[in-house]
Structure formats: C-alpha cells, structure tokens
Amino acid sequence: MPSSAPLVVLGEVKTCLLPSSTALARAEAGELLALMPGRDVAWRERxxxxxxxxxxxxxxxxxxxxxxVAAQPDPVRVVGTVATRVVLAGGRILQSSAHTRIVRGEDHRRRPWSHYVSRKGVAEEIQLVAPDRPAVSAAMVAGYHGASARADVEDVLDLDSISRRLLxxxxSDPRLDQSPPVQGGTTRLRWTAVVGGSAGPDVQLHLDDETVRSVRVIVRKESDLDAVQRxxxxxxxxxxxxxxxxxxxDQADHFGTVSADRLDILEPLVQHFSGLWMPGAHTPAALRALWRDLQADPGFTRQWTTLRDRLRDNISVATLHALRHKDVGMEW
Structure with missing residues (x-):
C-alpha cells in the first residue's frame, strides 16, 4: 500500500463578499451551502x-x-482527487477552498478510478521520484508557489480553476439578490503544508501582488495537517x-473630506464589517499559535486597528461638518 504520509499538501482559498444585501442566517446558509444531498452543513454560532x-x-x-533548480526538476505526474468545500463566515465572507495531499504511489502505475475516488483529497504520484523525502517535498512547495513562472509545462494541477468554478x-445562486452593501474584489491565497517535526509549527506569508498571497506552513506531526486548511x-x-x-x-481619498461620495463608500464598511474581525477564533487549537506569529509580524490586528480608526475618524469629521452647517440636506 502507498504510504499515507504526504510529501506535501497543496491548497487554495478564494475569498469574496457574498453577493447579498443582507447577511445570511443559519437556515439560509444551510440551503446555499448544501452541496451534497443528505449531508448537513456544519455550523458554529460563537x-x-x-x-x-x-x-x-x-x-x-x-x-x-x-x-x-532541484535535483529532479521535471514535473511529477499525479492521479487522485482534490477536496473542495465552501465556507461562509459571519454570514458575509464567502470562500471556496480546495486542497490535495500528494503521496507516493504503491508501484508507480495507474490504478482504477475507484481506488482514487475512495480517497478524497489525496493524489498519488505515479512516476518514480527521488527517494529523499525532504528534498522532494521542498521541490514541490517551491514549484507550486512558482507555478506562474513555469508556463512551459502543460497540464499542471490547477487548484485556482477548481476553486474559481466552485465560487x-x-x-450565481438565484437565491442571492446580487446586491452586496460594499463593492469588494476577490483575493486568492495559495498554501502549502509539510511535516517538519521540531521545525514546526511555523508560517510564512508573502503578498505576491494586490490580490494573491502565498502561505507556507510547517507542522510538527502529520495529524496537524488536518487543521491547516481551516x-x-x-x-x-x-x-x-x-x-x-x-x-x-484609498478610493474614498479621491473625494473631498466631507463629500457625500466619500461617506457612501465608508459608512457601509463600518456597518457591515466591524464585527467580523476575530483572528484565530475558528482556527483549530493545534495551529492557533501561528496567529501569535502573524500578530507580531506583519501585525494583523495593528493593521486592522489603524484602518478602523481611519474609517471612524473620516466619518466623525464629516458628521461634525454637517452639524456645524445645520443643514443635512445640503450638497457637501
């Protein structure tokens, strides 16, 4: 039998605002996310x-x-499945999530599809790769995060397309009114995870561009891999x-300090997003310590506090201006 210990776990998360004018409650979220008949949607309230x-x-x-630049630079052929799911946080933040564990095949030959379908979220390599597991794992991590630079290789594992289709x-579900209170784009987070023993747990976050992020996670033991996706x-x-x-x-800064256009952009952010900031609240205990590292560098909550204060200060200035003029119907 092939070893269950993965060489690497490759994952992708796409995040956007739910296209709905209101946040979804439990019953509505259960209907929207019921991807499989007879299977319940998991729900947590607190x-x-x-x-x-x-x-x-x-x-x-x-x-x-x-x-x-690895000892074996050629791509590795894998056959198996990618596990996918949808997450809705705070009734507002919609995510599609996909991942697969790359494991060594038993004898490097293709098996019947029934074999692969029975192992959800596992893909087996079906060609011989170097026996040095740490080196192969490191080469796969680097290859996945550098995929955009390897346009010469065809038929590459494309978690981006899989998660984009699901999202x-x-x-486009007809139960959504397509009228979100805020206009926001979609971000893409690519992640990898390997077992590093005493080297873990550890996380490295890199902002590739305005919307793409790369995350590399090291965990201490194989059982901790289950927590990495969450x-x-x-x-x-x-x-x-x-x-x-x-x-x-940044968009609001294009308008005057007390303009109505500026307030139209900023007010919905305070109304709909201020209660969603809870880093680590839904992260499994095994990896919650990783948030401590991210709070130190790059300082997630410090960034959020700065943005929140800017929002409130901008709205306060506009409100004071309106009170001074005592004419809320005037053109600002």
Missing part, C-alpha cells in the same frame, strides 16, 4: 457564525511542478478584510 459545506471531490490526472457556482481559510478571510477596507479608504 464567537461569530461560520458555515462549512460538505466536502466534495474533483478528479485530477495532471502534473505537479517541481522547483526547476462562481455559489455566487487555519488558511481563517487567514484568508482576515487578509481579505484588510485588503477590501484598505482599498475602499
């Missing part, structure tokens, strides 16, 4: 609500990129909040 859909599987037969399916979803949700609020403040 300290903030979170709904998680049943896990579905997508079959894959493709290449996994290796670091081009599009939920966003940690990365939690991280992606809070990174999205920072991104959307920061972008909105």
């Amino acid at each position: 300290p903030s609500s979170i709904a998680i859909s049943p896990t579905t599987a997508v079959g894959v037969d493709c290449n996994v990129l290796m670091d081009h 599009g399916k939920i966003r 940690f990365c979803e939690d991280l992606a949700a809070h990174d999205w909040l920072l991104t959307v609020v920061g972008d909105a403040l």
